[in-house]
Amino acid sequence: AIRFRQVLDQSTPQWQSVTLSEPVRWSMNDPLEALISRLFLLEADGGRLPGKTEYSAGELVIEPWEPATASDEALSRAFGLLVDAHYRTSPADLRQWLDDPAARSWRARIGDQTVGVLWCALEGGLPDELAQQVSLGTRRIRGHLLPQSLASHSGYPEAAVLRGLRVVRIAVSDEVRRAGIGQCMVQAARGYAAEQDVDYLGTSFGGSADLLAFWQTCGLHVVRVGLQQEASSGEYPLQMVAGFSQAGRDLEGRIRNRLADHWLTLLPGNWQGLEPTLLAGITADLPxxxxxxxxxxxxxxxxxxxxxxxxxxxxxxxxxxxxxxxxxxxxxxxxxxxxxxxxxxxxxxxxxxxxxxxxxxxxxxxxxxxxxxxxxxxxxxx
Structure with missing residues (x-):
């Protein structure tokens, strides 16, 4: 709905929205449903910023943030931003965000108002033998989405041996979007990765031209395009990386060069559904x-x-x-x-x-x- 509404606004601005407000499967004031809704933040809403929507650089604060220790109000606001921005955000994501020991998060705020959240996960660091098994396709372990993908699909087991920081979700309030807040949060994550000797920063998302452009401004480059369109978005998965350590930079360069070598051969048989602007952006991004x-x-x-x-x-x-x-x-x-x-x-x-x-x-x-x-x-x- 998030993305389709944008299409409707552009193509048929006269479209009308109909919302079901009275429950069908339970009574309007059912206490159990109200409790479940509150516990799992099912009605979390990023809300709207009170007052002005412009700010000076000194008013914006980017800080590490622990959702598990945040107040109910702050957590609801932050999770609401993710729900507003990402079509697949669910209560399972909330549980993972709160419980995953590998999760690292940052918050952007103006005063005491949360205007952006960045959720990352530390991945990789697998033993050599396990990484080789992942690359061969004989093992699949829980988590480690990006290093496993680069090891098994791109054929680089060292991607699973190196340590990576993957952006899981990023969201900015509508009122201050396109003001550089997302880039500031990613820059904070880059600083953390450098301090913690993480080898690379990466992300995986349903490819679109605007998201590709955003991640390029953050210094990331394309390393893989998925072969199958996602059922939920109809888009091809796109993975991008920025290497930090010497090993991370070498890995980024090798994967990108190999993808560029294979690109024109693989393209006609696998990516005929790629939208032209996105296709041009990927091709221009490759070596x-x-x-x-x-x-x-x-x-x-x-x-x-x-x-x-x-x-x-x-x-x-x-x-x-x-x-x-x-x-x-x-x-x-x-x-x-x-x-x-x-x-x-x-x-x-x-x-x-x-x-x-x-x-x-x-x-x-x-x-x-x-x-x-x-x-x-x-x-x-x-």
């Missing part, structure tokens, strides 16, 4: 590919200004997509969706026509030729 040689530039010129066929030019167009600055340049181009779906995702022209991205193959190819002409004339580094 660049091999330099275009004179034969590549000749083929691009013949495609842009002559009659060289699209199909035989696809390998060069894909190589061009990994050239420095190209996808960042294309992100603001009106033909981005056509480029992503035809060149990178390998969708047939009939599918693009059905999605009203082009009138047909000829018109679609003409648009790509114009893009390449623009790139050859004004593109970065060409």
């Amino acid at each position: 660049t590919g091999p330099t275009l040689d004179k034969d590549d530039l000749r083929d691009l010129s013949n495609f842009a200004n002559g009659h060289r066929g699209f199909q035989v030019t696809v390998p060069v167009l894909r190589k061009l997509s990994q050239a420095p600055g190209i996808m960042a340049w294309l992100k603001s181009h009106e033909a981005l969706a056509v480029w992503c779906q035809s060149v990178l995702q390998g969708r047939p022209w009939s599918a693009l026509q059905a999605d009203r991205l082009c009138l047909g193959q000829r018109e679609g190819e003409d648009r790509l030729r114009q893009v390449v002409r623009d790139l050859l004339k004004d593109g970065p580094g060409l």
